[in-house]
Every structure is written in C-alpha cells, then in structure tokens.
Amino acid sequence: MSLPSDIDVVVIGGGIVGLSTARALSTDGRGVLVIDEGRNAGTNANAGSLHVQMQSRFLRMYPDQIGNLEYSLPLYPRAVGAWQQLARDLKADFELKISGGLMVAEDAAQFAFLKEKAERERALGLDVHMLERNELMAIAPYLGDAIYGAELCVTEGKLNPLLANSALRRAVLAQGVVIATETIVSALEQRDAGYLVSTSRGQVRCKTLVLAAGAGTGALSAHLSVVIPTVAEPLHMNVTEATSPLILHLVQHADRMITLKQLGAGQVVIGGGWPARFEGPQAFPTVEPDSLIGNLSLAQHVVPRLSRLRLIRTWAGVNTTCDGQCVLGALPGHANAFVAVPGDAGYTLGPLVGDMAAAIIAGRDPGFDVRPFSASRFA
C-alpha cells in the first residue's frame, strides 16, 4: 500500500493505545493514519490480564516507583471501565470478564504484606478484600494446599486480546482510519506548523503527530530531541491446551512472579514477568528456558490441576517500562506533537490512555490531573 501524502493526524504505533487514540480522534472528525511496524510485541503479544491492584512484582523490583504507582492507581479501575465501554461501543464479545483478581499468599508473612498493601489501595479507592484460606477456598477451590490466603480485588479481570485487538482494528478501519502495517518510521521532522514523517513506504505530512509506540516511543521522540526513557522488557509467556472452566480469577502471587488466567475458550495463560531476551539483529523477543521451567513449576504449585494439562506454546511478550507512570501529553517544546505511553500494565490502561490522549489533543479535560505525566520530567 502507499501512504497518503497529507493527513490531519499520524499516530505511530498500532497497538491498543494507538488504535484507541485513532478511534477517538477519528470520531472527532479528523483524518487519521496509523503506522505500525508489525512486530510481534506489545499489544500483539499481550495475554489479556486486566490489572487493578498493585502488582507485587513492581513493588519489589522498583521500590523507588511506588509513589508513582500510587498516584496512578485510581486510573486502573477507570481503565477497566473504559474496556467495558469499548466492548459496548463495538458491540463485540472479546470474552471480557470482570471475574476478580486474587493475589495469593503462602504464609502469614506474605498475608501480612498483602494486608498492608490492601489498606493503602483501599485508601486510594480500590475495592479489595482479604480472604483467609477457608473463605478463599469457597470461591477458588482450584488453588492448591500450599495457599494460605489472598487479597481479592473485585474489579480485576481478563479478556481475549486476540479478539479485542481484532474488534478494535475493524472498528477503526470502518471509521475510515488508514492503518499502514509492516511500515517502519525512519525520521520525524518538524515542518511549518506540522510534521513530516518518513517511513519505509514513503513520506507523509501531518498537522498533528502522536507517538504511541510503547517501548519504541523513546527512539521516535529522539528524532524531535525529546528524551523519553522507555525500555522494552521482554517477558516470558505460556499457554496450555484448552480445558473445562477451572481458573475463574486472574491469579497472582504476593511474593513470586506468576499470573494465571483461563481464556473463554479454555486455554490457561501463564505469565508473571519471567524474563525473556532479545535475539539477533532484529531483536526478536525470545524465550529463556529457565523462565519456562520456573514459571510453569510455580503455576502447578499454585494450581495443582495444571499438572496434567499440556503446554502448547510459549512466547516472549514485550512490556514497556519507564518510571511506573504514564507519559502523556504534548511533547515539551511542541504544540502539535503528543505522546501516549501508559504506565505499568499498559494493556489494561490502553483504551483509557487513548481516550485521554485524544481529549488532550482536542483541548478537552482528560478527567485526571495529567501534569505529572508530562515528558518534561525527563528533561
């Protein structure tokens, strides 16, 4: 395909954020082109957890970011609401289920840690409850004997990202948005009041530019001399063959890296942030066998019935990390170039951040004090 030579808005990044932004801008009546590299990363490789409570992994790994996480915490229940709204708007069934999320503890110390976490989260408006083992087993009988108790976050859930991404993509196309896939941006230049975007399929001029490329955003903003320290974090993922409904909740662990959930069609997706790596000149996200063993071993420890289920596929997803907080708003020194990178659990935040970005671009109130999200904090 060839690109249009001139368009109102170019959104770089065709993941959940880019498509959500494009959808909202196009609804506002603007002509939008979405450019995407077509890599199997980010949204394309996401597993569909809807996170609300603070993930213990981040608390452990980035203790310096806890303040940022807590500031953003009220966004997460809203983000789940944005997903529900999206499902209604698109009239699409992407197996979205607000089934509740459990963070399990294996002993009294872990339980105490969760209790403290829950109190802070409740103060910030989250619907969380502590469950002793007998209460827990009443709602999650699939958990193993090793589990002591859990924190339940009522508004967490899951969806099928393959169905959700397809539904959103179809809707965006139906609105007249142009999507250029397998297209690589090589340069960004400010021209007159707008921007010139050079790509592997030619050049396009736009009035408004939106960078929504997840971990790739930093490299793009560098073309405009703006520092955004996005880092790509390759993470291990597993999926099993389908089985009858077994794991009802989104399951995480207070002290160890695991997420477990079952898709509507019966497959169990197992992740939790075990490391993968980038391989070769194309930086292909590649699985580490040590992560596979460790991750699966923990999974069958938490849910023993997974033991006889067969692993079908592993892959490396790509998470974007920055400083635990969204990067959202006009680029410093640019009136018509914007950035939209969600904070942690970016897929969960995606539709909300897309809507907020579109509001900011249109000069409307994004509904949240986004000043701390400005990229100027990295200058």
Added chain:
Amino acid sequence: MSHFRFEGREISIRPGQTIAAALAEAGELALRDTRSGAPRGVWCGMGVCQDCLVTIDGEENMRACMVKSAPGLTVTRQAFPGQTAARSIGAKPITAGDLQELTPEILVIGGGAGGLSAALSARFAGADVLLIDERSVAGGQYYKQTAEGAGPPLDRQQREGAALVADVMASGVQIMAPADLWGAYAADLFFVTHNHQTYRIKPRQVILATGAYERPWPVPGWTLPGVMTTGAMQTLWRSSRTLPAKRILVAGNGPLNLQVANELAAGGANIVAVSEAAAGPGLRTLGSGLALALSGPALALEGAKLVLALKGRGIALHWATRLVAVEQGLTGLRATLRNQLGQDIFVEADAIALGYGFSPANEIARALGAEHRHDHDKGHLVCVRTAEMETTVPNVFAVGDGCGLGGAPAARSEGLIAGITAAGRLGRSVNVTALAAANADLKRHRRFQKALWRLFDAPEPGLSLCSADTLVCRCEEVTKAALDAALADGSPSIAEVKRRTRMGMGRCQGRNCGPLLVAHLAETQGRPMDEHAYFAPRGPLKPVAIGDIVSAGKPR
C-alpha cells in the same frame, strides 16, 4: 484374549496394538468431539496431529495412536475441551538448575533410517552417543517396526530395519525412548521429557534426524473419522497388524500409496480403488523411468512390480485423478475422485488413506536458527548444509527427510556421513573408506529420488479444492471462508493471520495448516516463501504436560 473398556464397551486387544489400532479393529473410528461437536479420529497416526486424543484412566489428552493398549484400561471419548483430574497438592517449585543434566558427546534426535545410521557410525568411531525417539520402538516411518508380540517382520524393508535397530542396540548407543524433545534453545542446550521426568541435555555435537510427516489434503470431508493419512494406515498394519476397515480407498501422489495398497490387500483388505494424482507411465515420463532404472534398478523394479501387483489383485488404479471430496453416506464414506477433464468417479469405502506427499519436520532445526531455503520443486523448506551435513549452526548436523524430502536410502547415507564427521570433530578417527562409499551411494540415491519425483509430478491444488466450510486448520476448526474473511482486510502477515484466525495456535502447533498458509499467502499476496514466511518456531516443540516438564525427580 485380554481387553480394555471404551465408553463401557469391551475392546479386545491383540499383542502390539495401540489404543487406536484396537479401537479401529473394533470399528471405533470416531474418538473424540471437537469444539464444534464434530467427531474426529486418527489422522496422522504418528503423534503429530493430536486429533486422536482420548482419556485413559482419567488422564485426558492422550494420543490413541501413540499409547499401547493394555488390559484393564478405561478409555473414554473426549468431548471438547476435556477436564483435568482433581488434585490439590502441587509439586514443590523447582528451577532449571534442579533438572538432571546429560552430557553425551553426540545427541542424535530421531530413530529412523537417518538417525539410526548416524548413531551407529558415530558409535563405531568410538563416540559416546545418546539417541532419542518419540516412539518406544525405534525404526522411524520407513522402517516402521512390528510392535513387540504382533508378529514377525513382514518383508525385507522391516527386516532391514530390524537389523539396523539390533546393530544400534548392540553397539552401546544409549537410547531414550519414548521421549519428547520439547526444547531446542542452542546447539548445546536441549530439554527432553522421558517417563514423566525432564532432562537438560548438553551435547557437544547434535545430529537432527527428525524425518517428515504427511501433508494435509484440505477438501470437503477430509476431517471425517476414517479418513487418515496413508502413513497412519500403514502404521496400523505394519506395527499393529490392524486393518481399520474392510473396504479401503487409497488416494494420493507417490509410490508409498501403491505400496500400502498392496500391503493392505495382502493383509486381507478390500482395496476398492487406488487414485494417483500423477499422469502415470507414458511417453512424457519415459526419460524419468529410464533414469530411475539406471540409478536404482532394484527399487525401480520393485516400483514396477507394485503396479503389476495391483493389477494382479484386480485393484483399479486410476492415474491422473485426485480425491476432491468425501462425505459420510449411510453405508460408508463416499469419495469423489476427479480426473484432469473434470470427470468424476464415485467410490464408497469404510476408510480412506490420503498420501499427498510430505512436509519435513524441521521445527528443531528452525528453532536453533539453522538457515533454510525454499525449494520450488519440492514445495517446502530445505535445510542449508555442508557436504558433511552440518547446518549453518556450528556443531548441528541434520540428515534425512527433515532437511527436505530425499527418501530413506539417502537418509541412511546422510546419517553415515554426519555420524562419521561428528565423531571426527571429537577427535575420533575418520573412516575415510566408509565416508567415500556413503557419498557415492548418496549421489545415486539422490539421482533416483529426482527421477522418482519427475515420474510422480502432479499439480499442487493448494486450497483450490476447499469449499467455504472446508477446514483449513483442523485444530482450531478454521474454515476456508474464515480464512478468506481474515485475508480480505489488508495484506496480513502470517503472524497477523494467526492472531486473527487462530490458525497455528492449536495442538498440532501449525504443522498441518502452516505450510498450506505459507503457500496460500505466496499465491494471493506474492509474499516470498522463505523461512521467514512460516510461523515463528516456538517451544514446546510438542505439547507436553506441565507436571512432566517441571519434574526433576523420580518417575511417578
């Protein structure tokens, strides 16, 4: 006579029968239901397609074609999506470091013609060799051995295989079988699960001899129970001495179909017809026939005998026809065979063997990053190798059909060359005479194979024989219409088609639909058919139970 129970019914067992064989003999060809409720039975018969899954003694997702029957088992038909047995105690978490590590000098993956001869020649040179195979009895698809207790070898092919297996056993090659090799992460890092325990294998040299599996043939009705690959039907007969039905139709392209039709007929089957896609002997193929006779006179003669034997048995052999549809009739499966003029022949049978060529099992080589090129004549990827059979990944050798189809005799020669060379790399003395002889043999076998292909040359239909509701992906039940819909919007890459349709996400891990889709995208979008055109290779290389993957301890 002993028996097991299937859905409450007593199923008699003869020695050596797999679950699938015993059930087929009892007339039970439909073994499970898919998500849509459609019945499925054996398709590949060799552990690839995952279509014959049954529940055995409460353990779900067992491949009926790979599990031996045993008295007293309770086998049940599986409805989608199955159910894991209750248990509340999980094993203590382990790390990869807890796994037992094996450090053979040479790891040979695959116990067929190529792997056995590679293991043997490396062992003769003095190397410490570990051979692993998916099946409990080595021999692979060509030498397909009679299961223990099922009877004496049937013919020269099985005797030759039995002798090779016996030589390997006596030579001191260590054999781990049946074992699932599910992880290939580097030339010196493999993971294999054997007897419910996982081992990390760190070899110094590796020889891949993974063979091939049969290609799908997507036409209306190809997923009906009773429709299986020619190889699956041959395994039932050669390994288990089982005929899946009385009236059998054999349809395909290539000499294996003629051989199997004769074998089944000799075993008592009523072969209602044989359909061959190639045009058959005539002026056009005179040259190929001659080349065949010159490069492999014995095999060429055997080939001619196959055709005559069919005639002698009164079996109709339809050249230049192909199977274009199957439907379930009241009294059996009704197949439509169509010739080049579009004229149809209708044939009724109780089981149908489809043998339309092979795909190389190159998942391990591709996972290791070995370079592959697309071969237009063969229609599949071919592994790039040196004359010594080394891939572009140092210390990784590859032999036989997994590198691109070449036939069992060539695989044996390639195995010899790789085994001798790999042992030489370890400082063992190289048998120069044997190496030269193997190279000369290989040249001849390759000439023979080339002539054979010309003789059996036939057009590839791709997806052109599909109707809108024909499944192009058996596992995820993706119809041709669903694929068309996914392709209608933009020019999606194969990864994007996978995400949109779930093709390649099922239990066979894309082995059936992958090559079909690559060819279809090349045809419809003009995409190159190079190694990047395929689904990215991702572990596990076969589905393995999570509890077995993370078991470092003693067998259960």
